[in-house]
Amino acid sequence: MADIRLEGVGHSYDGGQTWALKPMTWTWQSARAYALLGPSGCGKTTLLNIISGLLTPTVGRIFFDDRDVTDVPTSGRNIAQVFQFPVLYEEMSVYDNLAFPLRNRKYPKKEIDERVRQVSRLLGLDQLLGRRSRRLDAGRQQIVSLGRGLVRSQVAAVLLDEPLTVVDPALKWTLRSKLKEIHRDTGHTLVYVTHDQTEALTFADEVVVLNDGAIVQAGEPAELFLSPAHEFVGHFIGSPGMNMLPAEIVGDVVRVGQADVGLVAGLVAGELPPGPVRIGVRPEFVEITGAGRSPGVAATVTGIDRMGAYDLVHARVGEHPVIARTGAGSPCRPGAVEFLHFPADRTFLFRDEVRCGSLAPLNGRGTA
Numbered sequence: 001m002a003d004i005r006l007e008g009v010g011h012s013y014d015g016g017q018t019w020a021l022k023p024m025t026w027t028w029q030s031a032r033a034y035a036l037l038g039p040s041g042c043g044k045t046t047l048l049n050i051i052s053g054l055l056t057p058t059v060g061r062i063f064f065d066d067r068d069v070t071d072v073p074t075s076g077r078n079i080a081q082v083f084q085f086p087v088l089y090e091e092m093s094v095y096d097n098l099a100f101p102l103r104n105r106k107y108p109k110k111e112i113d114e115r116v117r118q119v120s121r122l123l124g125l126d127q128l129l130g131r132r133s134r135r136l137d138a139g140r141q142q143i144v145s146l147g148r149g150l151v152r153s154q155v156a157a158v159l160l161d162e163p164l165t166v167v168d169p170a171l172k173w174t175l176r177s178k179l180k181e182i183h184r185d186t187g188h189t190l191v192y193v194t195h196d197q198t199e200a201l202t203f204a205d206e207v208v209v210l211n212d213g214a215i216v217q218a219g220e221p222a223e224l225f226l227s228p229a230h231e232f233v234g235h236f237i238g239s240p241g242m243n244m245l246p247a248e249i250v251g252d253v254v255r256v257g258q259a260d261v262g263l264v265a266g267l268v269a270g271e272l273p274p275g276p277v278r279i280g281v282r283p284e285f286v287e288i289t290g291a292g293r294s295p296g297v298a299a300t301v302t303g304i305d306r307m308g309a310y311d312l313v314h315a316r317v318g319e320h321p322v323i324a325r326t327g328a329g330s331p332c333r334p335g336a337v338e339f340l341h342f343p344a345d346r347t348f349l350f351r352d353e354v355r356c357g358s359l360a361p362l363n364g365r366g367t368a
């Protein structure tokens with residue numbers, strides 16, 4: 001296991017005209033389980049291939065602890081990589097496929113047998129060990145591929161590129177928790193690429209959110225949900241994503257339309273000049289209140305989704321859509337005007353998509 005440090009690493013496939021990965025400095029810490037989360041085309045596979053050595057970055061250096069591996073080929077990096085689709089020797093048995101990475105590196109026979117049986121047990125492959133891999137369905141073949149990636153205990157890191165795509169949805173949950181179990185056992189550094197927020201949030205110690213070739217935020221799942229540092233994280237994580245509304249800083253007050261919604265609390269005291277901002281608040285924290293309550297923003301209800309355990313109340317503030325998640329059986333009716341309250345500790349301010357502050361309570365000041 002090693003810390004994997006990227007120093008100014010970036011990649012362009014077209015000679016520098018566009019950057020699939022913008023130059024970044026970032027450390028993957030030894031023995032942590034990371035999810036690398038982002039939409040299609042944001043640079044996840046490019047980043048993974050740079051770590052494994054399948055791709056040489058256009059700029060920057062890569063270190064495994066203090067060893068500069070930028071020019072070291074994949075075979076010299078001691079990385080295990082699992083791809084989206086099975087990579088197996090089809091004519092070999094499941095046992096031999098699992099044993100292959102260990103035999104290749106001349107592990108003692110007894111250790112090979114122990115490791116193969118350990119991984120096989122964890123992944124539910126015991127009954128299939130003697131079966132030829134070609135005879136398995138694609139999902140089972142992928143589980144064997146996963147096993148091959150996890151069988152070596154001494155690797156710098158295990159990189160998993162959307163490894164559960166071809167696996168039956170019902171099995172995914174089980175496999176994800178098995179992966180966590182294996183991670184606890186081996187202490188591998190794991191980087192798990194996915195575009196699925198549920199997969200990322202349920203699997204990782206730390207989620208790294210990539211958008212448009214850049215890391216926009218990294219943190220524990222709860223931190224990304226409760227305290228997004230970038231509008232993209234607000235949208236991408238959560239279902240539905242964070243509400244964003246145009247607002248204005250006037251003096252030390254934040255105003256949506258004509259309504260004061262809170263005092264400005266900048267990340268650095270006194271640093272937020274007046275002018276336009278966007279406020280972000282998750283549907284889970286928007287409160288629908290009586291007309292008299294201050295601060296409140298008038299909104300017209302446009303529809304209600306009855307989800308069973310809860311309701312999603314859709315409304316408009318001027319032209320801007322807002323969703324509030326309420327308990328089941330909301331009395332709101334389409335066409336009615338309601339008042340929305342944005343709790344100060346759950347409402348953030350954004351400029352140029354980056355969080356620049358939050359709300360503080362009005363404490364009786366302002367108008368609603």
Ligand SMILES: Nc1ncnc2c1ncn2[C@@H]1O[C@H](COP(=O)(O)OP(=O)(O)OP(=O)(O)O)[C@@H](O)[C@H]1O
Nearest residue numbers: 013020021038039040041042043044045046047195
């Ligand atoms: N071999 C290549 N040649 C040219 N452009 C490429 C190549 N591989 C990737 N790209 C481009 O680089 C950008 C990042 O691609 P990458 O595959 O790393 O993203 P990703 O986040 O893994 O996407 P996905 O989730 O769809 O696999 C995309 O715009 C893609 O079109």
